[in-house]
Amino acid sequence: MRKKRVGIGAHLLFLGPASAVFIIAIVAPFVISIIYSFTDWNGVSNEISFIGFKNFAAILNGKSTFLESFWFTFSITFVNVILVVVTGTAAAVVLTARVPLRNMFRLALYLPNTIGGMVLGFVWQFIFVAGMPAIGEKLHMTFMQVPWLGQEETAFWALVIVFVWQNLGYVMVIMTAGFTSLSSDLLESAQIDGANGWKTFFHIKLPLVMPFITICLFWTISCAFKMFELNFSLTKGGPYGSTTSLALNIYYDAFSNNKYGLATAQSLVFFLIIVVITSVQMYLTRRKEKKWA
């Protein structure tokens, strides 16, 4: 059967609007920012001159703070992804079992995800600056009274705490969907074959929900790597720039340091890094899925 040829008019009608929006909102700015990345534009002036690869050289030879913020982002992403996926999955496991008030718990765990990062940051700033020390004082616990946001190590963990608290709800929802979609036949036959709870979990349930874990990993990695609002509102990248994420570093260079050209160059490198990381991760988990499926 021959397909009826569709005219260009129909193409335009159906694909035109979406393509136009895509081109104007994504492609054009992307191309423009590639152009800017080869200039020394300060973001406001009318004078722009091309400086070749100097911006990219500055990123790699340590003249910008890109490498420091990359290292920070990389390490916090590593910690965040593991903690979010593990706690989110654990929460899903616990809350798919018949525990009392489980809907209440689900709501409580998911709620932080509905609040914007900026608001969360400001709320937690108050908790870390005033709340924790006050509790520590009352309970005589010195570790609570440290300047949470004023030390490199504690500021890092403060960010982790808030990030995990904010995002585990989302992972929990996806994983809950995964666990409830499992066929009861399989679980029943496992039971009949004498598998205990742990064995069922690790050998039956976990392999079957692998596609869901892929989604969660994919989502948390890109989310954690693009971390911005939390750092912006909670630590402002401090103390001494030790918690400046890549996105925040780009923002500072573009808008505070008047180095727009350098910032666009950094964002291109940032883009490439994200592409590489997510494709590697997609490749690996796809392979796992096939193996276990």
Added chain:
Amino acid sequence: MSKKKVLAIGLAILMSFSLMGCGEGKNAGDITASEQSSDNVDTQGENPEAEQLESQKKNAQIQLLNNKIEIDEGIKAAAVKYQELNPGITIEVVSMTAEPYDTDLKTKFAGGAAPDIFAVSGNSQMLAWESHLEDLTDQPWVTDMLDIGKPGITKDGKIYGMPICVEGGGYMYNKDMFEKAGITEIPKTKTAFKDALQKLSDAGYTPLIEDSGWYGLGYYFVNYGFANQEEPMAYIDGLNNGTKTITGDPKFTEMAEYFLWESTQCTNMMGIDFNTQVSMMANQEVGITFGGNWNQLTFDEVDPDLPIGLMPVPITEDAEYNDFLLAGVTNYWVVNKDSAVKQEAKDFMTWLVTDPEGQKFITKDMALIPAFSSFEADNESIGALGTDLAGYIANGKIKGFYASFYPDGGTQTFGEDMQKLVAGKAGIAEFLETLQSDWERLAE
């Protein structure tokens, strides 16, 4: 094949549209600007476009972008009054805090919705925005500008902005606590200051706190290294052309030694942010902290009779040498040179600082210390901190703010360097070396 071609052509057209959009915006601005300048030459009004401009003048809408949220009400009141006096003119005031301001201003310009009057914070911002700024050297108020306001907004002998106010700071101290702790005289040397802290502590008060954020450290504390130079501007030029260094500089060493010592005297040095600092001072929970008259309006909201004063930071043992406050003009109103209503914008600014009615809005409603010799601050409105500051200004015991002469991004970078110093992550020698290398890196 042909489909691909069509798609490619379509893409090309769409993209060139988006590029043209940008180009057109700029051209439009240029045209109105050139029309206005030619407008001065031929005033016959034969030209329909010129007539249109005339009618535009009568019905002008001026947008003002303000980065001092605390004067929002005052400037809006002034705008309302000016609209009454000049029918047809409307002034739209948009205020925000300093932090989102820079970003917002840039996006407004990029989006083609540039304000007609906006604020720039001194030299570095002036240089960044230079190609958008109207030369205001010929304005009537320029002759009355105080000298401390000039360097921050002058380039090649031209004045590009109107100082908003004089601001200044030092240590804010609680007068009641000083009295109860038996401190009868303001400590003017480091030793006397140490004694005062001890007395406050003995009397059961928290003697000293500081905000550990990079802004305060970079803008105020590092500034002492520059302000104490014999000739700060010559020193900064020297840093830029490589004839001077921060490493080993005696004034910087002195500054670093003092603030490192000070941080050890502070309660919870790295755990206090700006809001906590201000609220502790406002609620009389601490004796001394760094601040300035920009805090006054916040204090007034909590307690208009807060017993506070300003005193110098006793960096050395030399009372004479220590005896000054930091003061200067930190923000300027500038006019967008591509604005269609720039003449009206200039008229409004002139009215604000030359007409007694306009001046009253500055001194009373906005409670500012004017940076002009033609009129004076209102002691009742500027509060205790403002009054102390005005006293030091009158006696000439002030030194300037130099953050706007740092390379772009300097305040944050130098502030973070100092955070490392007070957190014990770097020694004094290393701190000064880092300042030097950061200066070179950012100035490039």
